[in-house]
Every structure is written in structure tokens, then in C-alpha cells.
Amino acid sequence: xxxxxxxxxxxxxxxxxxxxxxxxxxxxxxxxxxxxxxxxxxxxxxxxxxxxxxxxxxxxxxxxxxxxxxxxxxxxxxxxxxxxxxxxxxxxxxxxxxxxxxxxxxxxxxxxxxxxxxxxxxxxxxxxxxxxxxxxxxxxxxxxxxxxxxxxxxxxxxxxxxxxxxxxxxxxxxxxxxxxxxxxxxxxxxxxxxxxxxxxxxxxxxxxxxxxxxxxxxxxxxxxxxxxxxxxxxxxxxxxxxxxxxxxxxxxxxxxxxxxxxxxxxxxxxxxxxxxxxxxxxxxxxxxxx
Numbered sequence: 693x694x695x696x697x698x699x700x701x702x703x704x705x706x707x708x709x710x711x712x713x714x715x716x717x718x719x720x721x722x723x724x725x726x727x728x729x730x731x732x733x734x735x736x737x738x739x740x741x742x743x744x745x746x747x748x749x750x751x752x753x754x755x756x757x758x759x760x761x762x763x764x765x766x767x768x769x770x771x772x773x774x775x776x777x778x779x780x781x782x783x784x785x786x787x788x789x790x791x792x793x794x795x796x797x798x799x800x801x802x803x804x805x806x807x808x809x810x811x812x813x814x815x816x817x818x819x820x821x822x823x824x825x826x827x828x829x830x831x832x833x834x835x836x837x838x839x840x841x842x843x844x845x846x847x848x849x850x851x852x853x854x855x856x857x858x859x860x861x862x863x864x865x866x867x868x869x870x871x872x873x874x875x876x877x878x879x880x881x882x883x884x885x886x887x888x889x890x891x892x893x894x895x896x897x898x899x900x901x902x903x904x905x906x907x908x909x910x911x912x913x914x915x916x917x918x919x920x921x922x923x924x925x926x927x928x929x930x931x932x933x934x935x936x937x938x939x940x941x942x943x944x945x946x947x948x949x950x951x952x953x954x955x956x957x958x959x960x961x962x963x964x965x966x967x968x969x970x971x972x973x974x975x976x977x978x979x980x981x982x
Contacts, residue, residue: 705949716764716771734747738880748888752892752899753936758791760940761785765784769953794839794843802846825911838901907922917948919971919972921943922975927978939955944968
């Protein structure tokens with residue numbers, strides 16, 4: 693890296709430091725909203741107040757939204773520099789994990805491995821989604837492999853080194869995630885309930901895997917820090933989707949500075965976009981590369 697790029701990188705680091713470290717009440721609020729909305733949607737469906745055609749897309753949306761607090765908790769971005777509130781950070785992660793079916797205990801390890809080896813086949817566990825651009829079969833198998841990886845990663849070289857408590861926490865998370873679903877299906881005993889939980893989950897989860905994991909790293913050709921992740925610039929007519937996306941179209945910001953909360957991505961991106969372009973960060977359009 694030449695001296696000019698080194699200086700620009702220092703400027704980017706200084707800007708990022710101004711956007712991180714605060715207690716993330718916005719993320720805590722998102723956790724509360726997702727929890728209440730999830731329970732309300734299921735209750736309204738179960739009592740007949742919410743038809744399946746409305747409950748299923750709401751379920752899918754909430755499934756997607758539940759991942760962002762889990763992701764923020766894995767990075768310690770909820771408590772920020774407030775070390776005494778680490779319990780709040782972890783509880784936020786544990787509370788939303790059962791909705792997206794990704795255990796918080798395993799995601800912390802899997803996700804940091806992804807950051808350490810981004811785009812490196814055989815080392816980056818998220819690389820399994822690289823097939824999602826290879827037609828329908830690649831899309832389906834890549835998505836399913838990604839979801840399986842999130843639940844099985846601990847057994848690939850980590851399980852033997854974990855304490856009994858850590859194993860127990862992981863086991864409890866799996867039981868809770870599956871247990872509430874089985875309980876709901878037994879209580880409802882209907883095909884509509886099965887469709888709600890299965891189809892609603894898969895739509896939300898595949899949206900997450902494609903737009904949060906696959907698209908930001910495609911075409912998986914670079915492992916360099918500034919070049920291994922894309923920024924996707926949305927046209928004005930797609931702004932509602934960008935709001936729903938919770939800023940993840942600017943995923944390059946996250947990989948550059950993982951401790952910056954998701955709701956500060958846009959602000960930081962505006963400040964350091966020229967620096968990112970100088971370093972060769974892929975900044976692309978929804979259909980084209982800029």
C-alpha cells in the first residue's frame with residue numbers, strides 16, 4: 693500500500709471511530725419491536741384475526757429483521773464501549789436467535805471466521821453461498837448449505853475445545869429454537885400453520901442469505917480488505933427496500949469497520965466513499981457496476 697493510500701486509510705479509521713462505541717439503543721429497540729411483532733403475528737394468526745396470506749409475509753419480514761440484532765450482538769456493537777452492559781448485548785443476541793434459527797453461541801465463532809478469511813474458499817464458512825449465482829439449483833443448495841453451516845460450524849474443529857457450559861448454552865438454543873415451533877404446530881394442528889412456519893421462514897432466510905451474504909461478496913474474486921466486499925448503491929425508487937434492508941447494501945462499511953452500528957453505515961459511507969474508491973472498493977449499482 694503506497695503512502696497516499698496509507699494516509700487515506702488513517703482518515704477512514706478516524707472517521708469510523710467517531711461512529712462507534714455508543715450504546716446502541718436503536719438496536720435494542722429493534723429487538724423489542726421484532727419480539728413483540730413476532731408474538732403478535734403468531735397470536736393473531738392462531739386466533740383467526742390474521743389470514744395466512746398476511747401472516748406469512750409478515751413472518752418472512754420479521755425473520756429477516758431478526759438477524760441484524762444477532763449480527764450486531766456477535767460484534768459487541770450493542771453495548772459498544774460500555775463493558776458493564778455486555779449482558780444486554782448478549783441477551784439481545786439470544787432473544788432474536790430462535791427466530792432466524794441461527795444460535796448466537798455458534799454464530800459468534802462462525803461469523804468471526806468469515807471476517808478473518810473473507811472470500812477464501814475452504815476457510816471462509818460463508819463461501820458456501822458462492823453458488824447462489826449459478827442458476828436455480830445453485831441458489832437453493834447454496835442457501836440451504838449456508839443455513840446448515842450456521843448450525844453445524846461448532847462441530848468443525850471447535851466442539852472439543854468448548855467448555856461444558858458453552859456446549860449446554862448451544863444445546864439450549866437449539867432446543868428453544870425447535871421447541872417453540874413444535875409446540876405451535878402441535879397446538880394449531882393445521883396445514884396452514886406448517887406453511888406459515890416453513891414458507892415464511894424460508895422466504896425470509898433466503899432473502900437474508902442472498903442479500904446479506906452472497907450479493908455483497910460476489911463475485912468472490914478478491915480477499916483484500918478494501919476489495920472483498922461491495923457497496924450496492926440503490927436508486928431513489930428503491931429507497932423503501934433500502935430502509936427495510938437496514939443498511940446492509942453498504943456491507944463494505946461493515947467489513948472495513950465491524951464495530952460501526954448498522955444504522956451509521958450510510959453516514960460513514962458518505963464520509964469515506966472517495967477513500968474507498970481510491971482503494972478500489974467495488975461500488976456498484978443494482979444492475980450495473982459503477
